[in-house]
Amino acid sequence: MLTAQKKKARLTIFFFLVVPVVLLITFSYYPCICLVRYSFTNWNGYAPTSKFVGLKNYINLFTSGDFSVIFRNMLIHSVMILGLQTILALYQSVIFSSNLRGRKIFFSLLFLPYVFNDVAVSLIFGYMYSYTTSPVNILLNSMGLGQYAVRFISLSWTTNIWISFVHLWKYTGLCMILFYSALKSVPTELYEASALDGATTVQQLRYITLPSTKSVVILNLFLTLNGAIQLFSEPQLITQGGPGNTTQTLATYVYQLAFTHSKFGKASAVGVLLVVILFIVWIAKSIVIKKEVE
Amino acid sequence: MKKLLSLALVLVMVLSCASFASAEEKLEGTITLMTFKANKDVEINAMVEAYEAAHPGVDIVVEYETDDNVVYTRFAAEDAADITFIPGSLNLTTTTYADYFLPLDDLGFDSATMVGLDGCRGADGKLYMVPGGVIYRGILYNKAVFKKLGLEAPKSLDEFWTVCETLKQNGVVPYCTTFINDGYTMDTQMCEVGDYYMASPNYRNEMVALDAPFSYDTNLQFVKIIRECIDRGYVEADMYSYTGTECTNDFIAGKLAMTSNGDYMVPYYVSSGMAEEDIGMFPYPGTDTLVVNTDICYAIYKGCKNVPLAKDFLKYMFGEGNFPARCGLTPPTVGAPVSAPVAELLALYPADKIITSAANSDDFNAIISEAEMDLHGFVQNLLSAADPQAVVDEYNAKWKQAKDELGL
Numbered sequence: 001m002l003t004a005q006k007k008k009a010r011l012t013i014f015f016f017l018v019v020p021v022v023l024l025i026t027f028s029y030y031p032c033i034c035l036v037r038y039s040f041t042n043w044n045g046y047a048p049t050s051k052f053v054g055l056k057n058y059i060n061l062f063t064s065g066d067f068s069v070i071f072r073n074m075l076i077h078s079v080m081i082l083g084l085q086t087i088l089a090l091y092q093s094v095i096f097s098s099n100l101r102g103r104k105i106f107f108s109l110l111f112l113p114y115v116f117n118d119v120a121v122s123l124i125f126g127y128m129y130s131y132t133t134s135p136v137n138i139l140l141n142s143m144g145l146g147q148y149a150v151r152f153i154s155l156s157w158t159t160n161i162w163i164s165f166v167h168l169w170k171y172t173g174l175c176m177i178l179f180y181s182a183l184k185s186v187p188t189e190l191y192e193a194s195a196l197d198g199a200t201t202v203q204q205l206r207y208i209t210l211p212s213t214k215s216v217v218i219l220n221l222f223l224t225l226n227g228a229i230q231l232f233s234e235p236q237l238i239t240q241g242g243p244g245n246t247t248q249t250l251a252t253y254v255y256q257l258a259f260t261h262s263k264f265g266k267a268s269a270v271g272v273l274l275v276v277i278l279f280i281v282w283i284a285k286s287i288v289i290k291k292e293v294e
Numbered sequence: 295m296k297k298l299l300s301l302a303l304v305l306v307m308v309l310s311c312a313s314f315a316s317a318e319e320k321l322e323g324t325i326t327l328m329t330f331k332a333n334k335d336v337e338i339n340a341m342v343e344a345y346e347a348a349h350p351g352v353d354i355v356v357e358y359e360t361d362d363n364v365v366y367t368r369f370a371a372e373d374a375a376d377i378t379f380i381p382g383s384l385n386l387t388t389t390t391y392a393d394y395f396l397p398l399d400d401l402g403f404d405s406a407t408m409v410g411l412d413g414c415r416g417a418d419g420k421l422y423m424v425p426g427g428v429i430y431r432g433i434l435y436n437k438a439v440f441k442k443l444g445l446e447a448p449k450s451l452d453e454f455w456t457v458c459e460t461l462k463q464n465g466v467v468p469y470c471t472t473f474i475n476d477g478y479t480m481d482t483q484m485c486e487v488g489d490y491y492m493a494s495p496n497y498r499n500e501m502v503a504l505d506a507p508f509s510y511d512t513n514l515q516f517v518k519i520i521r522e523c524i525d526r527g528y529v530e531a532d533m534y535s536y537t538g539t540e541c542t543n544d545f546i547a548g549k550l551a552m553t554s555n556g557d558y559m560v561p562y563y564v565s566s567g568m569a570e571e572d573i574g575m576f577p578y579p580g581t582d583t584l585v586v587n588t589d590i591c592y593a594i595y596k597g598c599k600n601v602p603l604a605k606d607f608l609k610y611m612f613g614e615g616n617f618p619a620r621c622g623l624t625p626p627t628v629g630a631p632v633s634a635p636v637a638e639l640l641a642l643y644p645a646d647k648i649i650t651s652a653a654n655s656d657d658f659n660a661i662i663s664e665a666e667m668d669l670h671g672f673v674q675n676l677l678s679a680a681d682p683q684a685v686v687d688e689y690n691a692k693w694k695q696a697k698d699e700l701g702l
Contacts, residue, residue, distance in 0.1 A: 048372075133540070259361075260383055
């Protein structure tokens with residue numbers, strides 16, 4: 001038998017929970033279910049009706065030549081962003097956690113790109129990557145080294161590296177803040193004691209800093225991977241997924257299918273694939289972090 | 295008798311007042327107009343203000359929307375603007391026009407006085423849309439540069455190559471490919487310009503009967519010419535990163551001499567500081583027919599709550615409101631004034647060689663959609679591939695497969 005106080009407490013909990021749960025179901029889970037449902041239809045995005053086509057959208061997706069290019073691009077972005085961003089952010093945070101003169105200014109400057117709008121950043125880099133207006137090429141030309149001018153945008157897979165770099169430039173500052181916070185939580189006594197024992201800076205990094213910040217590094221790695229897989233604004237605004245299909249990502253492909261070809265059914269199938277990949281990443285993250293905690 | 299007459303007179307007066315009042319009532323209230331011409335907001339707002347001043351109690355809300363996806367969402371939610379532009383990517387079939395739009399046959403638009411109206415009819419023969427303007431295509435060239443180098447507009451392909459070589463020798467980039475240009479220009483080099491080379495208003499629809507419709511001997515002739523321009527070094531230094539804005543700036547500055555585009559670029563160049571007399575247009579090398587295209591159309595959405603006002607305003611837009619010209623387009627009205635470069639272009643064609651392009655058929659649109667053909671990407675691939683014939687073969691195979699799947 002529940003006491004009146006317990007009943008009241010449960011009611012309070014219920015009313016507190018009902019609003020966020022309803023909002024979550026309405027705006028997160030229901031659209032997700034709709035996405036899966038549409039992925040089995042030929043919906044064109046605006047008609048009130050659509051036809052069930054079974055697995056056709058998924059079969060088309062996996063058998064089309066576009067998919068291998070998109071998958072290749074996803075791998076390039078993941079490796080570039082995951083590897084370089086983490087290394088750079090860790091390096092910067094280690095430097096800034098020391099007593100470097102003027103570190104606050106540098107710290108702010110490195111974090112600044114994160115507060116810039118994606119569209120503005122992409123426009124700036126569109127200008128930077130133009131063969132004729134790129135400051136790099138202008139400098140090379142002025143030095144008489146015009147033959148070494150860089151063709152940033154081309155049909156080569158390397159164009160994806162430059163696209164990744166934009167993301168890297170924007171988000172390394174945020175990554176650095178996370179690492180910096182983790183570093184600051186490491187007791188200074190550990191460094192002092194190790195210094196007395198004759199530990200070098202590299203040894204301190206290897207045996208104190210990295211183990212102490214491991215969980216933050218892992219979390220950050222997964223968040224970064226998440227961002228790399230979902231890359232959209234940079235390729236969409238700088239190259240529109242082109243030239244040809246060179247810089248197409250899963251997200252830009254969804255956009256193109258939906259709004260260029262009116263194929264919301266197939267776009268939904270790609271959306272489902274994206275959700276599945278991100279779900280796998282999330283599960284992997286949970287398992288790894290759980291192991292770390294244990 | 296007098297009483298009866300007075301009563302009748304009063305009745306007539308009351309009735310006429312009532313009918314007058316009801317006619318006035320029809321032109322009150324609010325409607326929305328959705329247009330993608332966000333860069334022409336000042337001109338469009340002036341048109342709306344003039345209409346509102348002439349019709350007190352009327353409020354026209356203009357929504358400027360450059361993203362097709364917003365139109366999709368509004369259609370899906372059955373909440374489209376009362377008068378809306380219809381993005382080409384919507385790929386509506388003529389059989390579904392009646393599901394989305396109101397017929398406009400009572401507005402007095404006539405195929406004899408307005409270009410391109412036949413392509414705006416639904417499968418039921420009713421008129422559902424009005425073209426936002428007409429487009430004359432050709433090679434736009436900087437006349438001042440040509441004059442300075444003693445050049446004249448080429449009349450044949452051989453003359454075109456001679457002109458290109460002279461320009462190159464004098465440090466001017468002869469031709470801009472507009473390779474990237476925000477994803478809408480390259481496909482026209484095959485579709486609309488393809489019509490010019492096929493000298494047919496209906497070639498794209500005739501393609502439906504073919505299993506391998508893409509060929510360098512037919513609709514890809516101009517793409518072949520651009521490719522040769524690239525091979526001969528007649529184009530911009532790096533076409534993969536050269537933007538439309540750079541192309542425009544260099545064209546105006548005289549660093550670049552020619553580009554393929556529509557006459558809608560003329561007001562754009564003029565508003566950017568170029569004198570209209572310095573802009574010229576000449577026909578695509580090797581063609582003898584001018585195929586006029588129509589721009590994006592406007593229609594009244596079926597769910598419109600104020601139909602009389604929407605119809606009156608639409609009629610005003612394409613009448614005294616002069617909406618197409620305000621948008622920087624040549625109005626679709628027959629005999630409407632054209633810019634100097636278009637007049638120069640039209641003078642080169644006999645009357646029977648100026649034809650109007652037919653609208654894409656439902657079957658053509660269905661194949662393009664089924665095959666997921668990104669025609670802009672197709673032309674990009676044709677221009678950059680080591681083996682362009684392999685690209686042609688790939689797209690022909692895609693076309694055939696889509697045709698088979700659709701049972702056409």
